[in-house]
Amino acid sequence: MQYAGDRPGDDAKTAAAGSGNGVFVKGCQKFVTTDDLQVAPASTSLMLSLCQKFGVQDPADLEQSILRFTSEKITSLLKRSLTSNQPLTGIHFNVPISPDDATLSMIPGNLCPEKVNETEDKIGDVKIKILQTKINSAVLYAEVGQDFVDLVFGLLSVPLGSMTKAFGQRLSNGCIDNLYRSILGSAEGYMGRDCQNLLLAPELAAFSGSSASQILQVNESAPRKLNINSCFMCFKIGGFSNLSRCRVEYNCRYTNCQNYPKTAQLCELDPKSPGGNSSNSDAYVKRAPQSFMVTDDLGVRPLSLDGSLRVVSEGKIQMKDLVEKEVTLTKFQVMELQRAALMSRGALSSVLLPPKKKKNLKHLRY
Template identity: 40%
Template sequence: MSTNAGPTVAVKLFIDKEKQRVLFAESDKEFVDVLFSFLTLPLGAIVRLLGKQSGVGCLDEVYKSVESLGTEHFQTEACKTMLLRPLNAVASHFDRLKVKLDYTNPRSVYVCSSSCCERQFSLVPDVICKTCKGQLHNLLEPPSDHSATVGCDSDGAFVKSGQKLIITDDLQVAPASTCLVFSLLDKFGLNEKADIEEKFIDLNNKKVSLPTASLQLILSLLKRSLTSNEPLTGIYFDTLQETKDTHKFHVIKIKLIQTADSSTVLYAEVVQDFVDLLFGLLSVPLGSIIKAHGHWPPNGSVDNLYRGVDGSASGCIREGCKSLLLSPKLATFFGCSINALEAKELDPQVFLSINKCSLCYKLYLDCNNNTCTSCGASTYAFYCDEVDPKSAGGAHGTSGAYIKGGMRNFIVTNDLRVLHFSLANSLQILRASNILKEKLVEKELALDKTQSSPCIRFSLGHWALPAQVLKVLRAAVATREALSSALLPPKKKSHPHH
């Protein structure tokens, strides 16, 4: 189906009118493609798309910290751009989506226009040429990625064509069948005579049958998939559930300012490596987070999408696409210096062919175009290697860090807001907490990624907390008090007296 607003995706909702809930939905591959595309989105892209109101743990504060931190703290200006607008490693597959979630992440190529360096390119803006130190600034649209079109032309981005699919309210996906529908009716305690209403939602790039823009509806579904166990009911009835609140790894040392009774953390005093660890989360795809931790926090349902890829929806996935969804990679050069989650990134591209006009110097990525469309002169081809945006000189082999090293201290609050360290910032946090300084203590922690049983030593006020780095990253997406949750000893449960 199509309209003058572009391709349309029809979704049929089966609604229990009495209890005002969506039982399940039925659709073709197009809608499920959109749902599975959530798994490939970097966390920073999710936060940006949701207007820094994702409600996912402390991620909004991490993202806003990157925004507010001065560029002098980053290795390059491009590092900040990479974190605020992380690229999707499978962006080319989004060309097959009938309803696109993100139009603001074009696959563009930046090259240097100077004649001194025709051997470099980047997919990230604000990158500096390693030869002439000028900025790569010519914007070019790259050719289509043929890998995204492998298979039958009628297949979707990730899902095979040819069959109807059932999506439950908590986003479990499976091929439609009578047996499945009957089991769902039994699950809800309904029979064939129940008052079940069928409603169609027609999504396209302009409007939707409900009184909201199609994009807003998809964004709402994305947010609810992260924070609600009933996202379909939420978007239809507008009742969003409120939520309660293989690389060598080196030890990260931090100073924790906490209450003496270990009830809460005020803030941590850290250096570059801990900040890089937090900021690096923004470039990690959602599916990689679920893979690393085994699940999403229980107040969301997006992990049902993840399990469905190799479970109930396995037979519907296009050949070669399972790994893209179950182990999505980071875009090239988007990994941080501390790869605690062991997420892989795409290899750099080499020998990208670009045509250049010999007269007006216009650049083309179509190697078959031997004549300039502007002046008619002949063009010639040259080849470029991809530049590391994190390197001030554009060279390869950097540390992978977004943040500069050296004698730089930062403050990280309990909700993972990052500030440069200063007495003014420290006092401001202390005053806002309403905690007397006499009740605060400072403890030094050594964090590593060892998966052994916790070992804590208290000599000289030092703690050694194995596996706590992974706990911090897990807490960053699960709670708004990440440092207290991950770094303080578990609170003892009170037992009633008999």
């Protein structure tokens, strides 16, 4: 059933789905995906190299089984690929996924250099105030404005392929980068050029660009446009399901509508500003005088006295051991903050503190 305003399905995509090709790959080629998600066409040489790699001398020692991937298992595979080099083993043997605190608490090494190059580009005027311990063991929270909140919210719109392109092996502790390298490696030639570009350099949805995507140099799709054989007034009345009402004739006269022309163009609007009167297309939060609190694990909430006291209290740190500092973010720090958001429960501490062992405040959860 089609409701007024529903856009018809894409006939071209429907036709492609009915062809012999898959969504991304050509034809009915069989592939081998290793435990760490390296993808390659099935071949005898690949089989021999895998047996040699894992020390398999007798094929009788191997057992074949069929894995059926439900939506829950696909979600589990994605999570495991970000934290483990053996996601398929984990799914097949139902290995419990380690708690986030155990695998993502800290990024190996420190991300912030001891001294920031004075000539390094600053990200506009993004300044934040951080409340941290005097001994540089942890950042409790940052007092920020709307510009910083828009930056971290913008991370959610950046495709995973673009993140992998920017950070490569530094993206996570898992093996998602193996999938990315397979596209131009062992699986090259088995998918069309457009599909390769879609995976290697995916574009943002229209109007979802942000300062975060600009730093990662992710392109934004152009707004969609659609020409219809109806005037706009008739479209508002009948939607896509009744466009023909605009052209109903009797005795060489239009009976339902006298408007001309009998065509119109529909244009996609910015959901952040459907009225089309916004001067800041990067904004996700309302433009109003408001300060926000961003905790070490990137929880965002309006700044309040009650919230500040609660974070300090749950951190079990005395007031005399705390200090407030003002930081002007560099491009390097913003990029590392984007990476830390995928890998760490202490993102702010990992990026903004000097390279020392930091206290992991596991109890700060919201």
